[in-house]
Amino acid sequence: MRTPLIFCIAAFAALAPAPAATAADLAATPAQIGPRPFYLVDSMKPGPARDRLAACGPDRPYTARNFSISHRGAPLQFPEHTREGILAAARMGAGIIECDVAFTKDRELVCRHAQCDLHTTTDILARPALAAKCSVPFTPADPATGRKASAKCCTSDLTLAEFKSLNGKMDASEPAATSVEAYMNATARWRTDLYATTGTLMSHKEYIALVKSLGRKFTPELKAPEVAMPFEGGYTQDHYAQQVIDEYRAAGVPASDVFPQSFQLRDVLYWLEKEPAFGSQAVYLDGRDETDKSFDPGKPETWKPGMAELAQQGVRILAPPLWMLVRAGEDGTIRPSRYAEEAKRAGLGLLAWSLERSGPLKSGGGYYYQSIKTITDRDGDTLSLLDVLHRDIGVSGVFSDWPATTTFYANCVGAP
Template identity: 65%
Template structure:
């Protein structure tokens, strides 16, 4: 078992950044899973799956089945250096950077172009808060008006972005002050590690993830400003720039799973960058389209065969779209899942452990199977159906130790 070199431990303690050359020598011990996967096993319903997982004591290994959703945001600020390190230490074989751009067209890791007011301390920095698209507006209990703000990466330069600190993604919409507005973290997450989260540029994330021996799944986020931006910065230039940063870092295209909710981005990569486009991931957001129903094929436009004919190889819907309940009330693959596999599409899904405690059936990600969900241990039941019955190749999780544990116990790579 190899340990982390002393100079990197010291660098972390001192808050120092590592150069790309130094980062290339980072080594990690075998995945450290902590108590949560075993807590989930203890909370499962009795049955063969619980019996099998109860006897699983390792060894635990890094797995591409375990995909870090924004790092490890169940406890660490998303898309922060600390979040990525935690994900790698938990055995995530693939780590996500959601990619957007600053005012000076530099790429950075943020879930949304306009989420700085909920994911960073920007509102506490007067000079930068003044540059926000929408400055902080307090709640007004008399009228029922909610507190709001809108701060975008495109409002500030990269140099200004680097001065910010990452925090847990949350806002208190009942707040009348900035301090209260930024104090909205759900009770089932934590602010314990959120006081000094280190923001990452896209290039820095590439260097770090490479040094950790993991693969990459960058998501090209939809711009929230009119495109072309700043005169000539088109969607195509933006999409090309993202892949160029992997080329510039010498990353093999086979280690990169570029994602987008925009099918046009996927087709653009397939056409102009086939080495990367060959495993581009189409994130299926059609659930937001009026009339869409994951149980009715006539509402899927384009159809599964049409996606396959367009050379899309990997489809990634939210978890609920791949699941339904059988006549006996058990969780089974949905018609959507079966049609995708019948068409020859690989599947990835998102995002495990995003719903919080499952005592009441969860929320968005479990909405198609809520009657079968009544405890946290059902996380592993859902994961088992996704892996064995649906046949997904990977699962995004907010706490990669869980997916690493399952993959190691079941012999998945």
């Protein structure tokens, strides 16, 4: 049950501007971690890691930590990139909170995981006037031909005012749906719609104001455009990358509180050249496993550019998916991967994404656990992986869909 005093403090903080928190302030901020971290500890395999974490009981104080990075808010149970999700993440102790950045038709920046995901993350298809503006209208599935249901609705299809009128929902769609209602009603069984009755969408400026008022740090991810650039002839990728930084400067946010991210190395290099104070903390998100068929995290010869070259170009922080940093050891334990070892050798800082995004782990954990699938068979392996990432690899933070888990771990092991 939510503690009334903490609730009042959090609600007040969401309304009243506050100066950026110092490290001491952050360490004193109470966190509500709930029962899930303890459930995960109980389901860990026996061993030293479980013993260490089991010693951290529910009665000790837990505080916000920068090691705990909110991935899209708290989308394990709240609609992603909504005010409600951000508040939940902050209450669970996320020290850094993410906003994936896309742009609207009138070139305003908003928080959305992809430029063209409104059909799966909002109620746009249930709003005929706005659905009519979608790049590709809803088409129902046709069982006779095998055609799947589809739609494509983009932030760039709408003005900021139109975007803000939408309601966020849990990210999901039903490819076999023959109606809009069925297409939208597809939340995974291991998530919930319990907190999805309201999902307040946010502009990037509103996200900055809210996170600043909560005393947390920022990690905006510049999403790759899904429309031709320059957009409508004049809005270039560089304009887009610069606009993100300009909004922090206009809000009086120091560069030291901002960790801009991109999967496109060109954006990181732009920030390094044009905005070095912000660029020095820029995060290169490594998704080459999905974009480069030759890329193999176990074979350095396929890494183009390699770790040393990234460092030479000025990149300081590298963030791959969880699985690229680990491998299954011959003794059935989780071990650092060659990729992780070479990144450390090159002096690159490491983050990892995204914990608590895989649902139940009894069948191997899917994409995020693919390199350790053979030794993943229980939900407690979430914490076993997290322990290796911190202790053996030295990541400085982990993105999580349920920040209570990373907050709990960081407090237990003394991570900042």
